[in-house]
Amino acid sequence: MAVCIAVIAKENYPLYIRSVPTENELKFHYTVHTSLDVVDEKISAMGKALVDQRELYLGLLYPTEDYKMFRKLHNSYTDIMCNPFYNPGDRIHSRAFDNMVNSMMMQVC
């Protein structure tokens, strides 16, 4: 289960960000931002080795999460992209996306 899910545009701003309501949501936002550095590292590493460039899932920050979660997230993301009324770069406002994210977030009592 996730505590924070974010979709970041290539210009490094969030298209969508949701976290479990806690006192320190800002901490999550910082973590998401710093994880972008890890993403950059992984992508530049891929350029050197002959790694399958089609593999979108770059790996886990910590070895706990589910690969299936990323799959679901990415499929929902591509569905958003296919909406003719969605302009790339817009914030993501979609009930279907929210529902999918809800299903993956940790339940907080």
Added chain:
Amino acid sequence: QGREGGRLSSSGELFVLTYGALVAQLCKDYEKDEDVNTCLDRMGYGIGVRLIDDFLARSAVKKCRSYSETADMIAQVAFKMYLGVTPTVSCSSAAGNEFSLILDKNPLVDFVEELPAERASLCYCNLLCGVIRGALEMVHLPAEVTFLQDRLKGDAVTEIGITFLRKAEDRNGLVTTT
């Protein structure tokens, strides 16, 4: 590809995305929803008058002997052939010239969750109405075709209404009742 079952093929998806791009572009070109709807209908008409020959060639169906047969043909053969779905047909007038097609699934709107707030009167699939109207006209069955209900607008179902305008004529030009 990890997508859920029941999806169109890649060429089917390309068609759906192309249609979406067309509607989105028309929305940029025209301020009023009515104008976009009219444009879609006109484009559909242009497709319909041409598509009918393709349909008749591929389906090799015999001439329909009644409006009811025609409506069934549209729903069960044409829709199936071109969109892969089969709307349910019902006759909605005692005179026997008004029919409604209820679309349970509509691949054209697969990726459209809902209409944008500023486009509340947009008939997203209005092209279909034009196609049906154009095709029917080419077989001498003039009709009015509109969306009566639309799930994208918040209605319970998506329903296309077909109203045949004239009594059917046989080949000799005599008027016969349906």
